[in-house]
Amino acid sequence: MEKSRYETGLAKLSEVDGKVGEQVVQSLKDIAPDLGTFIIEFAFGDIYTRPALDLKQRECITLSSLASIGGTENQLRVHINGALNVGVTPQEIAEIFIHCVPYVGFPRALNAVAVAKEIFQERGII
Amino acid sequence: MEKSRYETGLAKLSEVDGKVGEQVVQSLKDIAPDLGTFIIEFAFGDIYTRPALDLKQRECITLSSLASIGGTENQLRVHINGALNVGVTPQEIAEIFIHCVPYVGFPRALNAVAVAKEIFQERGII
Amino acid sequence: MEKSRYETGLAKLSEVDGKVGEQVVQSLKDIAPDLGTFIIEFAFGDIYTRPALDLKQRECITLSSLASIGGTENQLRVHINGALNVGVTPQEIAEIFIHCVPYVGFPRALNAVAVAKEIFQERGII
Amino acid sequence: MEKSRYETGLAKLSEVDGKVGEQVVQSLKDIAPDLGTFIIEFAFGDIYTRPALDLKQRECITLSSLASIGGTENQLRVHINGALNVGVTPQEIAEIFIHCVPYVGFPRALNAVAVAKEIFQERGII
Amino acid sequence: MEKSRYETGLAKLSEVDGKVGEQVVQSLKDIAPDLGTFIIEFAFGDIYTRPALDLKQRECITLSSLASIGGTENQLRVHINGALNVGVTPQEIAEIFIHCVPYVGFPRALNAVAVAKEIFQERGII
Amino acid sequence: MEKSRYETGLAKLSEVDGKVGEQVVQSLKDIAPDLGTFIIEFAFGDIYTRPALDLKQRECITLSSLASIGGTENQLRVHINGALNVGVTPQEIAEIFIHCVPYVGFPRALNAVAVAKEIFQERGII
Secondary structure, three states: OOOOHHHHHHHHHHHHHOHHHHHHHHHOOOOOHHHHHHHHHHHHHHHOOOOOOOHHHHHHHHHHHHHHHOOOHHHHHHHHHHHHHOOOOHHHHHHHHHHHHHHHOHHHHHHHHHHHHHHHHHOOOO | OOOOHHHHHHHHHHHHHOHHHHHHHHHOOOOOHHHHHHHHHHHHHHHOOOOOOOHHHHHHHHHHHHHHHOOOHHHHHHHHHHHHHOOOOHHHHHHHHHHHHHHHOHHHHHHHHHHHHHHHHHOOOO | OOOOHHHHHHHHHHHHHOHHHHHHHHHOOOOOHHHHHHHHHHHHHHHOOOOOOOHHHHHHHHHHHHHHHOOOHHHHHHHHHHHHHOOOOHHHHHHHHHHHHHHHOHHHHHHHHHHHHHHHHHOOOO | OOOOHHHHHHHHHHHHHOHHHHHHHHHOOOOOHHHHHHHHHHHHHHHOOOOOOOHHHHHHHHHHHHHHHOOOHHHHHHHHHHHHHOOOOHHHHHHHHHHHHHHHOHHHHHHHHHHHHHHHHHOOOO | OOOOHHHHHHHHHHHHHOHHHHHHHHHOOOOOHHHHHHHHHHHHHHHOOOOOOOHHHHHHHHHHHHHHHOOOHHHHHHHHHHHHHOOOOHHHHHHHHHHHHHHHOHHHHHHHHHHHHHHHHHOOOO | OOOOHHHHHHHHHHHHHOHHHHHHHHHOOOOOHHHHHHHHHHHHHHHOOOOOOOHHHHHHHHHHHHHHHOOOHHHHHHHHHHHHHOOOOHHHHHHHHHHHHHHHOHHHHHHHHHHHHHHHHHOOOO
């Protein structure tokens, strides 16, 4: 029997974000539970499961997108962890933010690197 | 003898963008020639030549960044061509913009896909 | 029998945007057809059909959002038409953009009003 | 005798934001007092008092605008309170942010919902 | 007798933008005339007439702001002309956009320089 | 013997930001040291040393740019201090953010003024 979009998305979310993603969804329970459902069904069920790019590529693109729009420190926290979980190396993560400098300037890159630094320290990487 | 940042950058710019990149630089000659020089020296000489990510990864990250900030149709034109030049497939390019939807919404993705469509038609891909 | 998300979304898209929305989806056919599907299923099937806000409120919020992010002239074109279709008055549309001035400044408001002017002229409103 | 723009604006600010709006203006006293005056005279005196949209509609549009531009947590705090004060329901507020997802992506919506959650908790709504 | 905010703003608008500013206001007549009034009264009457910065400084700051937010080509057109009118040199205008590169990246700067190039050509500067 | 871009940039960084700039670069040492090098070489070595605008003008343009893009509180902290260091007056700094209101709206201006207030208090200015 085919898995629902929700089940597929939840499995993908766990694969990428471990418990951190679930905490985001959990924190929405008493105010906007459907928003959590849409993240699971649409972002992770519909988008992350598509074939043309693998999970590592998807997390690299996500980090570039989040760093570029700015004001997304909380989401960077989730996805820098997610990127590490699916095999993006710490060096690649730093390099993604450095690569964005010519397109978005130093402030957006510095803000993203500051989040990465916190996470790398939490995980004992640096 | 070591190549200058300008020479290194110009070679990298040609590798990525072919003649299109040179046209951007050329168009700056009579108003802000140093801006063209900085694109060559800094963006292509300093950043694109770094080891941690290969050219294909860099163009994928660039497309994600440009689509996410918006109002960058001219730069998307250059870098969608650049991405194709270094081996990113048309399917991957479309997928990068689809992948950004959960982070930046449909309008930014639709604008980027519209530019991709023009270029894919010019190059006889679709 | 329950309608699929796609059928529900397509009906809602037609209700809001008439043929203009379908044209957007149609234009994606040869490059990113799934992007059109996601607009129908997710934006119109999942979001626009929710109960807490009516269609008129939703189009007002959409116009405010599109004007605020900028670089969304094509999407404003679709949704200014959509707003008129569901009963938002031309005066309310202009007022939404005026109301956004204290939050996003004059340039974003002027750009949105310029699109509204084109559409109001096409539809013989002014 | 006609009330001045300042008096009209101050009355409107109190109606919408209660004491919170005054605190914003008060906090500007020793650095940029005229900025507070402009908020009262222009934003609340000139814009919020206009006839085409009622206060409830204006606060809905404001929340959509603030959520869409990002990095406006402090202003969302003021205007989520303001929206509640003029009769927008907690369910409508959450729904406005959910409605913006297709236009601005999940991160902007999640950031706005997080502010709403704090305020709903402070006011004993959830 | 004291001049009204409108008269003061109109005089300042003419000083900065000549006929171009009036055309913007004129183009709003049949759709959102009050928006034109607010530009004259608030932007030019209240803000541009303040003492702490002179007109040349104000136009430099305006060009930096417009280039940085992006999607403001129409407003850059008005204010690059305005900057030239109040004595900012073509070299300074180009330099403002180059100076913004480290903060906003190359695309925003390139877009602004492209508008400057059109205007410099129209005015026979290059 | 000619100074390197790094030496020139470091001298300029010290002139503008004193120790605060060095701290930013220092904080990048264990995660992205080259990002600090690029700030020194490109932003301060290549851009800030150019002739067409003086340091005071450059810091005014920087403050306008940072306030306009939003989410740059950390960078505003560095450059409000930098602006004071090179002779921009506290009154001019507040006025720059007030001047940006018509272009970017009140929220971006309020966020920048809030950072300025902290710094003016730290430095005993207010």
